Amino acid sequence: MSFQSLGLSKALLKAINNQGYTAPSPIQEKAIPLILKGKDILASAQTGTGKTAGFTLPMLQRLSQGQSQKRRKVRALIITPTRELAAQVHANVKSYSEFLNIQSTVIFGGVNQRPQVATLKRGVDVLIATPGRLLDLQNQGFLSLSNVEILVLDEADRMLDMGFLRDIKRIISLLPSKTQNLLFSATFSKDIKKLATEFLYQPAIVEVSPENSTVDKINQKIYRVAKDKKTGLIIKLISEGNWKQVLVFTRTKHGANRLCKKMISAGISAAAIHGNKTQGARTKALAGFKSNSIRVLVATDIAARGLDIPLLPHVINFEIPNISEDYVHRIGRTGRAGASGEALSLVSADETSYLKSIEKLVGIKIPTEVIEGFEPDPNASTEPLKRGQRQGKNNSRHKKKSSNNHTKRTNTKSSNRNNNRR
Numbered sequence: 001m002s003f004q005s006l007g008l009s010k011a012l013l014k015a016i017n018n019q020g021y022t023a024p025s026p027i028q029e030k031a032i033p034l035i036l037k038g039k040d041i042l043a044s045a046q047t048g049t050g051k052t053a054g055f056t057l058p059m060l061q062r063l064s065q066g067q068s069q070k071r072r073k074v075r076a077l078i079i080t081p082t083r084e085l086a087a088q089v090h091a092n093v094k095s096y097s098e099f100l101n102i103q104s105t106v107i108f109g110g111v112n113q114r115p116q117v118a119t120l121k122r123g124v125d126v127l128i129a130t131p132g133r134l135l136d137l138q139n140q141g142f143l144s145l146s147n148v149e150i151l152v153l154d155e156a157d158r159m160l161d162m163g164f165l166r167d168i169k170r171i172i173s174l175l176p177s178k179t180q181n182l183l184f185s186a187t188f189s190k191d192i193k194k195l196a197t198e199f200l201y202q203p204a205i206v207e208v209s210p211e212n213s214t215v216d217k218i219n220q221k222i223y224r225v226a227k228d229k230k231t232g233l234i235i236k237l238i239s240e241g242n243w244k245q246v247l248v249f250t251r252t253k254h255g256a257n258r259l260c261k262k263m264i265s266a267g268i269s270a271a272a273i274h275g276n277k278t279q280g281a282r283t284k285a286l287a288g289f290k291s292n293s294i295r296v297l298v299a300t301d302i303a304a305r306g307l308d309i310p311l312l313p314h315v316i317n318f319e320i321p322n323i324s325e326d327y328v329h330r331i332g333r334t335g336r337a338g339a340s341g342e343a344l345s346l347v348s349a350d351e352t353s354y355l356k357s358i359e360k361l362v363g364i365k366i367p368t369e370v371i372e373g374f375e376p377d378p379n380a381s382t383e384p385l386k387r388g389q390r391q392g393k394n395n396s397r398h399k400k401k402s403s404n405n406h407t408k409r410t411n412t413k414s415s416n417r418n419n420n421r422r
């Protein structure tokens with residue numbers, strides 16, 4: 001299958017060629033012709049599948065075919081859960097529209113609104129936005145959504161997870177009654193299906209390779225370890241392996257900061273990326289990581305969404321996630337594009353139930369190792385959480401039972417998942 005056969009215009013094919021893509025990915029093969037026909041789409045696809053081009057390319061083609069206004073108006077709106085993903089999608093839109101008369105911009109919170117407002121005033125065709133800043137600027141009268149023709153909700157499951165459902169509904173209420181709506185989500189939960197029935201019109205369902213197929217390519221390993229020995233173990237693994245580019249996940253922002261400081265004290269260059277960091281600090285950390293001046297990037301799940309870091313050799317879960325799907329997202333950062341990757345998880349006794357849920361989801365028993373000197377604590381409680389229960393939900397019980405300070409702190413801080421991880 002070639003991009004030509006999908007019905008894309010010469011200008012887009014040229015831009016695709018400039019990106020060096022030789023053939024469409026499975027999601028692109030399926031979604032592009034449907035979107036070109038004007039269909040609504042419910043697509044299941046994760047980061048790394050090429051989903052962004054999957055909706056951007058046909059969207060740009062439809063916009064460029066219908067161009068006739070004197071003044072540019074927002075005709076396509078792409079909503080993403082995080083600033084990083086918004087910036088990433090914007091970068092994609094810009095490169096694919098290189099040979100088209102299409103202007104795009106991105107707006108998100110955490111930065112001064114003035115330059116964003118100035119760009120909007122000049123007029124754009126494609127707007128990429130996070131929900132909060134979009135509604136904020138709309139309320140202030142800086143933008144109108146009444147000319148939107150195409151709406152994309154990217155990583156919709158994550159948006160619901162982050163509590164954006166009301167914002168999304170409000171945004172939809174500001175659009176004209178007839179828009180082409182595209183919903184992309186890594187998972188099809190009950191809530192996603194409900195949202196889809198509410199705002200998609202006879203959607204075509206596009207599903208590409210089940211999540212496990214990504215997982216198959218990745219060499220996964222568990223290190224059983226005492227909680228207070230995790231930092232020592234991760235430093236040993238990175239130092240002795242002489243790893244140059246490692247993405248480390250922690251469950252909390254504070255955990256990310258703490259680990260980052262300890263890495264630096266141990267002589268390993270590291271930076272943390274999470275919701276409390278300014279946009280400038282995040283961009284700098286990511287640039288340092290990509291250019292290899294920073295060996296370790298410590299991230300929380302939400303901050304890591306949308307980060308485009310190709311061919312990452314090592315991903316380490318300093319703490320495994322309490323939501324199993326996040327594990328698949330995390331390790332999907334390695335082993336991309338057929339390259340082999342390694343995903344290691346440091347698991348302490350209290351994470352046992354999370355590990356069981358993850359193994360059920362990925363459908364394999366992940367090989368386990370114990371490193372001498374970093375053995376698990378035989379007396380630590382396994383804190384049995386009910387399967388599927390989020391960490392914050394049984395805090396009081398968890399706190400009372402726990403005899404470990406670090407566990408206490410982690411759980412207290414994560415009582416509000418949204419605040420904690422955004």
Ligand code: AMP
Nearest residue numbers: 021023024025047048049050051052053
């Ligand atoms: P995404 O899933 O949209 O985050 O895309 C993941 C990565 O795949 C990005 O770095 C894209 O530039 C890249 N990509 C998208 N489509 C293709 C393609 N057809 N061939 C090769 N790489 C692609």
